[in-house]
Amino acid sequence: MTVIEHQAREVGVTSGLDPEQLEAVLAPRGPVCVLAGAGTGKTRTITRRIAHLVDSGQVNPEQVLAVTFTARAAAEMRERLESLGVAGPGNRIAAQTFHAAAMRQLRYFWPMAMGDMRWELLEHKFRMVGRVARELGLDVADRDLLRDLSSEIEWAKSSGIGPGQYPDAAQRSHRDLPTDPRTVSQVFAAYEAAKVAPNGDRLLDFEDMLTFTTTILRSDPSIAEEFRSRYRSFVVDEYQDVTPIQQDLLDAWLGGRDDLTVVGDANQTIYSFTGATPSYLLDFTRRYPDATLVRLQRDYRSTPEVVTLANAAIGRARGRIAGSRLKLVGQRPAGPEPVFAGYDDEISEVVGVVARIRSLIRSGVPASEIAVLYRVNAQSEAYEEALSEAGIDYQVRGAQSFFDRPEIVAGMRRLTSLAGGPPPPMPPVDAVRHGLHSVGLTEAEPAGANARARWQQLLRLMEIVEEIASQAPELDFAGLVSKLDERSRMRHAPVGGGVTLSSMHAAKGLEWDAVFLTGLHEGSMPLGRASKTTDDVEEERRLFYVGITRAREHLHLSWSLSRGEGRGAKRRRSRFIDALVPKAEVDFEPLPERTDPDPDVLAALTAWRKEFAEAEGISPVNVMSVTMIRSIATAVPTSIAELVKVRGFGADRADVIGAQVLDVVDAALPGRAAQQNRR
Template identity: 90%
Template sequence: MTVIGHPAAEGGVTSGLDPEQLEAVLAPRGPVCVLAGAGTGKTRTITRRIAHLVDSGQVNPEQVLAVTFTARAAAEMRERLESLGVAGPGNRIAAQTFHAAAMRQLRYFWPMAMGDMRWELLEHKFRMVGRVSRELGLDVADRDLLRDLASEIEWAKSSGLGPGQYAEAARRTHRDLPADPATVAQVFSAYEAAKVAPNGDRLLDFEDLLTFTTTILRSDPSIAEEFRSRYRSFVVDEYQDVTPIQQDLLDAWLGGRDDLTVVGDANQTIYSFTGATPTYLLDFTRRYPEATLVRLQRDYRSTPEVVSLANAVIGKARGRIAGTRLKLVGQRPSGPEPVFAGFDDEIAEVVGVVAKIRSLIRTGVPASEIAVLYRVNAQSEAYEEALSEAGIDYQVRGAQSFFERPEIVAGMRRLTSLAAGAAPPPMAPVDAVRHALHSVGLTESEPKGANARARWQQLLRLMEIVESIAGESPELDFAGLVARLEERSRMRHAPVGAGVTLSSMHAAKGLEWDAVFLTGLHEGSMPLGRASKTTEEVEEERRLFYVGVTRAREHLHLSWSLSRGEGRGAKRRRSRFLEALVPNPAADLDPLPERRDPDPDVLAALTAWRKDFAESEGISAVNVMSVSMIRSIATAVPTSIDELAKVRGFGAERADVIGARILDVIDAALPGRRRGETAGRK
């Protein structure tokens, strides 16, 4: 393993780097492995490395191919490189996803390798899987079955498996199958056959793009030589997430060369179910014994308190990945301690989380800098309802992407038609765009009707994006604005909403917020019940939890509930991942000494008050207090705001809003009796 020094930074691409980042940037050409923990500046580091290689004359910009896993990440990489002056018009560095790079290469090399045989991209497997399933006598009315079959085919192909290898691999890896392995393999085989036309023409799915490009590069030396003379230096981001067929393609690109920089964090391996594996990252220095290995562990994202909890979470990891874990070192000033909150039921948890969100917003935290994260998307619905009733804007990440929504598709079609055909109205470009969108629903004032209003709000956001583009590039005419908007659409840049983000933990990877709420942290949800069959599955769930923790910059709130709904027994227990993490005693979880039974007068009075208060505020009663919470208060019979705040699930935020009223209700329910004396009786 090469050991190199730390030359002093003297401006340019090396300015403002810490010693480890500088080491990675200045490493010589050849194999370089950067183990980059969450928040350690990996994108900054790898783009500076590319810029250094170009500026120092070690490589021409057009000979660099940088690949990552999302169009958003590729776009960010291009923007960073452009800001460093090493990419842009006439000086282009290719930064693409694996699939985008393979598609471009396949379109160029296919005629050379395949002659007159033609191919088209099959963008979605669903319809083809449905067709062959129907021919095999399966229930094609079960759309979930068809989706699951398509997912299994995708996993198998990403793992480099054919139909004949599928069944055994599925059993060995404990796949959660939609049908017996033999049936899935049969559908897989029929699917592959259906993509080939009688004349030899083919439909290629996204996995085929990679495998056919790999096959062509390996089977035709002249094509391989042409490609390798073009691209000489490779950079792979998120290397812990590569699949076997992506690694095969990377090997074909390299052709035995070693001018390769990889960046990744095995602790953030959370996509094994799609075929991704950290093996290639973990084995990098074995494959390249002379590789430069750099560890980025200085966390610039999160406070030391959040970093300490993240280290504690991943410190419990088991297995091979645990042996390569990075221990983050917080670089930010100190902040609040993470908050742990247990609730009697899910409704109480949702209400408690929304109350805390409201409190943070009141203290100045922007709603757009707050995220509620959960394990599965179905958990979002309760938060959507509660946030709506609280008057707090929100956005659901992972829903239909902005540019795929019907009203936006219609608006884009209108704009591109005008840009390509008739001249736009004779007015300023932004005004011309606004005028063009009138015909698809962008009226001057908000219309009536839920559907019309939803369309108007989406088109208004499209208009805001146009205005933002025009502000950044005032020289653009109408056609230029539309072209830039189309580019934004292709790159799938979702608009940044102004509300609280609701997201699954998987969809939150790569993002960060000032305040993060990790919810539903009970057994069966974290780790997910069906993902607890093997140690490997549990460890991936632990890494997913770690990813959630490391999304928080300053405020971190972790919560769970002991039952699904009001009146149900406490059948749950908090997640095993929280063991030894929850403070003992924790202020949020330390209830008052409880009576054996609730005081019947207090119970009746609080129940009646809750109903009246909810009606006066126009909200549902459960968003005031749950039934189990009323029983807890009537059992503890608190005598002060501080005591009330300690009732399980109630919390300081709720006490601040309605605490005084509840104490008044208790006083009125106990005439002539001191609450303190009542609370002390058993």
């Protein structure tokens, strides 16, 4: 490369950067910590830093090892580096996940360190855990138990905890255990022993790859010397998510050197349950007192309105992470204010969200730029159904669509089998509940994360059954199961390019023009079982913050006060929202009070709702809830302005059916003059 070419590329590497990004890119070799808030251009910054180090001759491209946590993030990093001309054929910068890097190194160094001993990768723990659990006399037919045991072993190993240390560590960490900790410890010890063959050959799981690579580098100086002569400069993305054994491997890679750049945001620490800890990010400048520390706080993703809300949400955080809080500064032009919406029940919430989605699509927002986010995957079903009925394509991220999930498939198979036999000697809904008991729908919420997730999905299936039965009480058991099967087959197949349905965890690292954060009530956000300790609540707050910062322009936050129509307001909205809702929107503006609903208006609206639902091919409750009809019949609004004040009705619903509802009210009250301002 000529001097002129070098200068031109160096200008390209540093062009378009803000002052803080430029400081991070041009920082000298040595320890560098980049605290990068959501939307501040962290990938752009670290890839430009790597390019600068290469172009300035400070490091050979083949001596750089960049690690991150997902294959998708590693691929994006490689693409960025290739576009900068410092990666690709003849210029190889390694950008990999921790596990991919460890596997490559282990395959190369194992023969040197272990001689003739061989190893194979154990890609899944489940079968091995099942085998040792059977030998210990556990119920291996309980697949959720085996999954939870596998998860606990993975957490312990990622945290550097052995079988003997597990019981005390699990108690200190308030783990959601499937059984008593000593039983988990016994299974853990038996699992570790079962991986070693009599001749010494080994099966290694993904955690073993990291720990064995670390051990080899630390125990064999010649191997360590060979590795460290190859890799001299290290970059770690999402550093707030490293586990203890990943940090141990990084330390072994470095071997006392300090040519290390880390990038992270403690505010986005949401994977503590897997063993991840932000401690290494928070302690970086203590470990390296001479480190360059750069804060990226200019948010190029979201409008100032979204940024302000995100800052307010995380600003109430407590604990050590709060002390390192980044305060984002929005760089985009002003946009719409975030919308807060409370509903009487979950059905009304779903209908309101879908109505607003329809409105956004009509205004020109592509469906692919809209996301509905929720805390647990079981919450997706209602949105899958409502979007299907509205003719809006969708895709479920991070999970299968509801009726394709294994537990739902198993439940449907069980019910179909029972429906082919003699009628059960109990009411149809009770018969369905009894039938689902054998596939995991117990009376009480079970222990263990996997068992609980399965239970939540089956509980949602039971709620669908109860809804069908309430609309068609004449159905017998076989008819109820047939109607449920018909409902499952009516769904649109999820497609690429539609509205994204995703848990908040699965949405990490993504962004959309419009984001709907749903189910924001106590027990869901924060999750009920995550409210036992301050640390748990704070992790839920960070997850809420991650959800907010996925939105570029439109942000809609909603909650409901009851699970189902007519069940009474037993919930309260999330504590995370209480201080964020504008004062004017804390409560719904009430309409003039009446003692009872007008019986003529009530009857007319009920009849109209049924006719409208049949004409549209949707459920009557998706038009208006019974509670909403009673509220309208009590308030007897005379205009659109008054109608939208009815709790849960809202402007979006008024845009679709408001005029028709007022016409029905007028017709039920002869002699009342039509109001001129209703449209």
